[in-house]
Amino acid sequence: MTTISVQAAAMIPVARPFIGAEEEHAVIEVLRSGWVTQGPRVAEFEREFSAYIGCDHSVAVSSCTTALHLALVASGIGSGDEVICPSLSFIATANSIAYVGATPVFCDIDLATYNLDPSALEGLITPRTKAILVVHQIGLSAEMKGILVVAKKYGLAVIEDAACAIGSEYEGNLIGKPLGTMACFSFHPRKILTTGEGGMITTNDADLADKLRKLRQHAMSLSDVVRHNAKQVTAETYDEVGYNFRMTDMQAAMGVVQLDRLQSFLQRRRHLASRYDEALQPLPWLETPSVPSNCRHNYQSYMIRLVDASAAKRDLIMQRLLEKNISSRRAIMAIHRELPYRSEQWETALPKTNLVTDTALILPLFHQMTEADQDYIIEVLYSIAR
Ligand SMILES: C[C@H]1O[C@H](OP(=O)(O)OP(=O)(O)OC[C@H]2O[C@@H](n3cnc4c(=O)[nH]c(N)nc43)[C@H](O)[C@@H]2O)[C@@H](O)[C@@H](O)[C@@H]1N
Ligand SMILES: O=C(O)CCC(=O)C(=O)O
Numbered sequence: 001m002t003t004i005s006v007q008a009a010a011m012i013p014v015a016r017p018f019i020g021a022e023e024e025h026a027v028i029e030v031l032r033s034g035w036v037t038q039g040p041r042v043a044e045f046e047r048e049f050s051a052y053i054g055c056d057h058s059v060a061v062s063s064c065t066t067a068l069h070l071a072l073v074a075s076g077i078g079s080g081d082e083v084i085c086p087s088l089s090f091i092a093t094a095n096s097i098a099y100v101g102a103t104p105v106f107c108d109i110d111l112a113t114y115n116l117d118p119s120a121l122e123g124l125i126t127p128r129t130k131a132i133l134v135v136h137q138i139g140l141s142a143e144m145k146g147i148l149v150v151a152k153k154y155g156l157a158v159i160e161d162a163a164c165a166i167g168s169e170y171e172g173n174l175i176g177k178p179l180g181t182m183a184c185f186s187f188h189p190r191k192i193l194t195t196g197e198g199g200m201i202t203t204n205d206a207d208l209a210d211k212l213r214k215l216r217q218h219a220m221s222l223s224d225v226v227r228h229n230a231k232q233v234t235a236e237t238y239d240e241v242g243y244n245f246r247m248t249d250m251q252a253a254m255g256v257v258q259l260d261r262l263q264s265f266l267q268r269r270r271h272l273a274s275r276y277d278e279a280l281q282p283l284p285w286l287e288t289p290s291v292p293s294n295c296r297h298n299y300q301s302y303m304i305r306l307v308d309a310s311a312a313k314r315d316l317i318m319q320r321l322l323e324k325n326i327s328s329r330r331a332i333m334a335i336h337r338e339l340p341y342r343s344e345q346w347e348t349a350l351p352k353t354n355l356v357t358d359t360a361l362i363l364p365l366f367h368q369m370t371e372a373d374q375d376y377i378i379e380v381l382y383s384i385a386r
Contacts, residue, residue, distance in 0.1 A: 008325035008376055015301075017194045018265065018367040019254075026253035038217065038246040039225065045252035046200075048259055053176040055183075055202040057209035060247040060255075061216050064163040064186030067199035068096035068133070070245055071182045074211050075157045077102050077130050084124050085133040085161075086116050087336040087346065088353045093135055093161050094335045105129070106336050108350045110143065112290050114303070114332065114360075117352075118146025125150075131157040134180065137332060138362075139192075139300035140291065141170035144179045157181050166193050167266045169296035176202045187251070192265050192300055193258040195251035218242040266298055268367050272374060273299040276363065279378040280304065283385055302365040303331060311358035317384055318361055324380045331360030 030041055042060050049058040061067045077083060079101035085093050087106035094104040105124050110117040114137045121132065132151055134142045151158045158180025162168075165175040166185055176183040182205075187198035203209055217223060219242025227234055277288050287305040291297045306314055318328045334357040336346035347354070363377060 008373065011325045011327055012364045012369070012373050012377065013366070014327045014329050014362060014364050015190050016366045016368060017189045018261065019194070020257075020261075022257045022260075023254045026257050027250045030249045030253045033249070035249060037248045038223075039249045041249035041252040041256065042247050045247075045255040045259070048256055049200055050202070052259060052262070053174050053202055055177050056204045057202065057206065059201045059203075059209055059212040059216065060252060061199045061201065061245040062247055063188065063197050064161070064184050064199040065092040065096060066216075066243070066245040067184035067186075067201045068092065068159070068161060069099045070212055070215055070243065071159045071184055071201055072096055072100045072102070072131070072133075073215060073243075074208055075131060075159065075181065077157070080128060081130040082126060082128040083131045083133050084121060084129060084156075086135050086137070086353070087334050087341075087350055088114060088332050088356055089135045089137060089161065089335060090163070090333065091335050091338055092163075093133060094341055097133065098340070102130070103128075104133075104335070104341065106341075106346055106350055106353070108352050109356065111352050111356070113140055113143070113292065113295075114138070114356055115140065115142035116147060118143055118150060121147065121150045125154050125156075129154065129156060131159060132180075133159050133161055135161040135163075136165035136168060136175055138303055139164045139166075139168045139298040140289070141165065141168055141175055141295045143292070144170055148179060151180070160184065163188075164191060164300035165298065166191070166300075167262060167298040171294045178203055181205065181208065187255060187258075192269065192298060193255065193262055195247070195255045195258065198247055198251045198255065215240075215242045216245040218244060265367055269299040269365060270297070272365055272369060272371075273297070273302050275371065275374055276302055276365075276378070279375075280381065283381065285309075285385060286381075299365060301329075301362045303360050303362045305331070305356065305360040309359045314359050314361055320384050321377075321380060326377050326380060327364060329362040331357050331362065333357060 046058040081102040083097045097104040160183035162183045163186035168175045185200040187195040220236040222236040
């Protein structure tokens with residue numbers, strides 16, 4: 001048996017945001033400006049985000065979780081309603097449905113893409129179904145055509161959880177040029193573009209955008225900016241229950257700089273992903289990601305799936321990697337296994353979700369990861385195989 005001659009000098013993290021001097025300067029400028037939340041930098045970030053995505057409106061909020069929550073509120077979804085979503089997703093997907101008093105109904109996935117299986121949707125629709133919350137998991141677009149056909153047939157809203165999908169494409173368009181009513185993005189540090197925390201809702205519907213802008217700021221009738229600039233004494237009213245989901249100008253200033261870097265982030269990730277693909281494809285005990293020809297992946301995460309494995313075996317491999325200073329993560333969680341959503345019904349209804357959550361793992365992938373680090377990770381995986 002060959003042993004690995006070198007040990008990584010320091011832990012290789014699963015992810016690391018790239019934050020440079022330009023972000024520092026941009027944030028300091030905001031701090032010195034005297035306007036620090038939902039001000040000019042937020043408006044600028046929204047404009048630049050719309051220009052990049054090619055959508056009409058972008059509404060910045062405090063996270064993707066609050067973006068999803070607000071999108072459901074603005075869609076009029078509430079108590080007694082059902083929303084179909086995958087269980088193979090971060091818990092925020094289902095939590096956003098629970099926040100509005102609706103019930104998440106979990107749909108199984110397509111094993112090739114780890115996204116909602118359009119052919120499994122119809123069996124879940126009841127008279128209470130109001131929407132489909134589609135996730136573009138780890139940055140790969142869901143098969144939107146099939147999903148939109150079902151949504152149209154039953155008159156359901158389609159909201160896209162694009163938390164991980166900035167820069168990803170479906171049929172030649174960037175995700176976020178909404179195919180449904182709204183798409184929601186995350187700028188959490190585990191995402192490709194980060195503002196610390198932060199989120200964005202994109203839409204082509206002007207009324208919806210107005211509603212979102214109002215609701216994110218306590219539903220006040222006149223914004224603080226309008227009142228600040230008013231030449232006459234003025235007061236706002238609060239005609240419905242709103243939320244405090246504002247993004248700060250420090251976050252937005254960082255976002256503007258990160259958006260400038262996005263092409264280079266995407267290029268680097270795609271390059272490293274193709275290196276993983278090439279090196280790992282010969283290993284018969286794992287499957288590398290498969291990308292349908294009508295999609296372009298951003299590789300927010302690089303996830304491999306172990307063939308003929310169990311959760312215990314996967315965890316053992318993760319432990320071996322950790323002992324070699326390589327951080328990995330279990331696959332995407334299965335929401336239906338967490339206490340607030342757990343039931344026998346879901347455990348038996350979602351076999352593909354169960355298989356992926358038990359047998360996949362996420363390998364390190366980040367902008368500054370060197371090819372030498374990546375070669376080391378590959379070498380360790382080969383040694384585990386032996
Ligand atoms: C369930 C989660 O799934 C995905 O994350 P994950 O479980 O694969 O990985 P996490 O443990 O959240 O990733 C955290 C890693 O991301 C890097 N990182 C760098 N900076 C940060 C930070 O500020 N916060 C967090 N949480 N992570 C940060 C570090 O390498 C850290 O170990 C993401 O989609 C997360 O947003 C989601 N919460
Ligand atoms: O809280 C987390 O770990 C991630 C949630 C997220 O991505 C968001 O709400 O923007």
